[in-house]
Amino acid sequence: MKRLQLGTISLVLLLIILTKSSTTNAVEDDSVKNEESDKEEQNHVPNSTSSYGIEIVGEMEEDEWEMVQKRGNQFVVNEKPFYINGFNTYWLMVFAVDESTRGKVTEVFQQASSVGMTVCRTWAFNDAQWRALQKSPSVYDEDVFKALDFVVSEAKKYKIRLILSLANNWEAYGGKAQYVKWGKDAGLNVSSDDDFFSHPTLRTYYKNHVKTVLNRVNTLTNITYKEDPTIFAWELMNEPRCTSDPTGDKLQDWIQEMAFHVKKIDAKHLVEIGVEGFYGPSTPHRTQFNPNSYATQVGTDFIRNHQVLGVDFASAHIYADSWISQQISESHLEFITSWMKSHIEDAEKHLGMPIIFAEFGVSSKDPGYNATYRDNLITSVYKTILNSTKKGGSGGGTLLWQVFPEGTDNMDDGYAIVLSKSPSTSAVVSLQSSRLALFNSMCSSKFQWSCKKKKVIYDPHDEF
Numbered sequence: 001m002k003r004l005q006l007g008t009i010s011l012v013l014l015l016i017i018l019t020k021s022s023t024t025n026a027v028e029d030d031s032v033k034n035e036e037s038d039k040e041e042q043n044h045v046p047n048s049t050s051s052y053g054i055e056i057v058g059e060m061e062e063d064e065w066e067m068v069q070k071r072g073n074q075f076v077v078n079e080k081p082f083y084i085n086g087f088n089t090y091w092l093m094v095f096a097v098d099e100s101t102r103g104k105v106t107e108v109f110q111q112a113s114s115v116g117m118t119v120c121r122t123w124a125f126n127d128a129q130w131r132a133l134q135k136s137p138s139v140y141d142e143d144v145f146k147a148l149d150f151v152v153s154e155a156k157k158y159k160i161r162l163i164l165s166l167a168n169n170w171e172a173y174g175g176k177a178q179y180v181k182w183g184k185d186a187g188l189n190v191s192s193d194d195d196f197f198s199h200p201t202l203r204t205y206y207k208n209h210v211k212t213v214l215n216r217v218n219t220l221t222n223i224t225y226k227e228d229p230t231i232f233a234w235e236l237m238n239e240p241r242c243t244s245d246p247t248g249d250k251l252q253d254w255i256q257e258m259a260f261h262v263k264k265i266d267a268k269h270l271v272e273i274g275v276e277g278f279y280g281p282s283t284p285h286r287t288q289f290n291p292n293s294y295a296t297q298v299g300t301d302f303i304r305n306h307q308v309l310g311v312d313f314a315s316a317h318i319y320a321d322s323w324i325s326q327q328i329s330e331s332h333l334e335f336i337t338s339w340m341k342s343h344i345e346d347a348e349k350h351l352g353m354p355i356i357f358a359e360f361g362v363s364s365k366d367p368g369y370n371a372t373y374r375d376n377l378i379t380s381v382y383k384t385i386l387n388s389t390k391k392g393g394s395g396g397g398t399l400l401w402q403v404f405p406e407g408t409d410n411m412d413d414g415y416a417i418v419l420s421k422s423p424s425t426s427a428v429v430s431l432q433s434s435r436l437a438l439f440n441s442m443c444s445s446k447f448q449w450s451c452k453k454k455k456v457i458y459d460p461h462d463e464f
């Protein structure tokens with residue numbers, strides 16, 4: 001009870017801080033920074049203990065480390081909503097294999113948590129490539145599995161939950177092409193990479209991989225992955241596409257079988273598919289929101305895919321530079337807003353589930369790119385999600401693609417954000433974290449007010 005009162009007092013303080021700050025643009029917003037901002041400037045990464053009151057919220061979060069669940073269109077933990085500011089770092093397992101690079105895993109968790117991020121999406125696959133987890137079907141490298149164990153146990157230390165993706169559509173780290181190659185090696189009559197989705201033997205390979213990962217007992221914590229609250233959700237596949245069947249039937253059938261398969265082994269964790277979110281044949285009236293006409297041809301179908309039993313929440317990615325034009329343009333921001341709004345609306349009205357924008361970012365290699373543009377893009381995404389969050393809506397969160405520690409440039413595809421070198425971006429991220437942390441605690445059933453009452457607190461003209 002004592003805690004609760006302390007928390008309530010802190011919360012009121014926090015409200016004052018944030019209400020003041022929320023009327024100005026996040027990028028230029030320095031009003032929330034306190035006297036310690038000079039010190040932060042030196043460190044580059046603002047400390048959670050010194051900025052934006054995250055530490056105050058932290059005091060209220062002394063509950064046990066419990067599974068994330070879904071209630072209606074919200075994520076919840078310990079009866080509190082769990083709106084997410086998170087990030088991607090795909091290579092964590094691979095770096096954790098070797099002692100010389102393992103420290104980078106810790107660094108990225110440390111830096112991300114210092115700006116209040118709570119979820120990381122990363123690969124729990126690496127098929128027959130450098131430092132492979134799965135060397136051949138159902139044959140695993142124990143050292144690499146131990147590296148994944150490390151990633152999971154290290155994430156918990158920094159109070160970061162993981163979305164673990166179980167396969168790749170693309171060839172990096174193996175992907176569906178590698179499964180097809182294994183099939184060929186085993187004498188199967190397969191040719192197209194999309195046989196990954198349809199060939200019964202390849203489906204079995206994938207299902208075995210899923211089973212192995214979910215039943216893994218972490219050698220560092222002794223916790224079975226399927227029992228571990230550090231894992232936020234399972235992702236069936238990174239960006240599945242099945243261009244060989246634009247009707248979407250082939251992929252739909254695969255999703256049905258695999259979502260059920262995951263749930264059968266692990267009923268506790270949430271499941272998402274990993275699609276990019278393109279509208280498909282089942283919703284011709286929504287295809288206007290796609291970035292281009294090709295998007296309807298890739299065999300995915302946002303609404304239909306997410307109606308599958310066992311799929312708990314929706315995902316979409318946001319890449320104006322890859323989907324519309326590589327040349328940076330202000331019009332990209334308009335696309336991004338409309339893309340997000342349409343998906344949030346669908347998640348709310350048609351799917352009745354939360355949605356996570358599981359990858360978004362901009363490449364520094366794009367013509368016309370500059371750091372200000374990147375901050376504006378991130379701010380725009382954050383604002384749009386907050387518009388849903390503050391109403392208790394389906395906009396469950398966003399995951400930046402991607403956050404790297406220093407000294408990992410060789411892994412960078414152009415999108416990497418090194419927080420310690422990007423103070424302005426760190427400030428944007430921190431502000432979003434503290435705002436979401438505020439909503440998460442404010443809407444707690446443990447407090448006297450509910451989400452709805454917060455309208456009284458916020459200035460109605462406040463557009464964030």
Ligand SMILES: *[C@@H]1O[C@H](CO)[C@@H](O)[C@H](O)[C@H]1NC(C)=O
Pocket residue numbers: 036039047049050
């Ligand atoms: C920031 O964090 C670092 C490492 O935890 C610590 O050494 C430093 O004193 C902190 N700075 C402030 C301003 O709290």
Ligand SMILES: *[C@@H]1O[C@H](CO)[C@@H](O)[C@H](O)[C@H]1NC(C)=O
Pocket residue numbers: 189
């Ligand atoms: C291999 O599959 C193709 C297409 O699915 C089919 O046309 C062909 O007859 C098959 N070949 C054999 C040897 O079964």
Ligand SMILES: *[C@@H]1O[C@H](CO)[C@@H](O)[C@H](O)[C@H]1NC(C)=O
Pocket residue numbers: 220221222
């Ligand atoms: C895990 O289990 C083993 C064997 O039961 C035990 O020796 C070890 O101390 C346990 N480790 C942890 C971290 O609980």
Ligand SMILES: *[C@@H]1O[C@H](CO)[C@@H](O)[C@H](O)[C@H]1NC(C)=O
Pocket residue numbers: 328329330368369370372373
């Ligand atoms: C940054 O890029 C945007 C978009 O290309 C452009 O409009 C803006 O003028 C640039 N700003 C600077 C400071 O270069």
Ligand SMILES: *[C@@H]1O[C@H](CO)[C@@H](O)[C@H](O)[C@H]1NC(C)=O
Pocket residue numbers: 341383384387
């Ligand atoms: C926020 O939501 C309101 C309706 O609830 C809508 O009119 C407005 O355009 C939204 N703003 C953004 C930036 O999404």
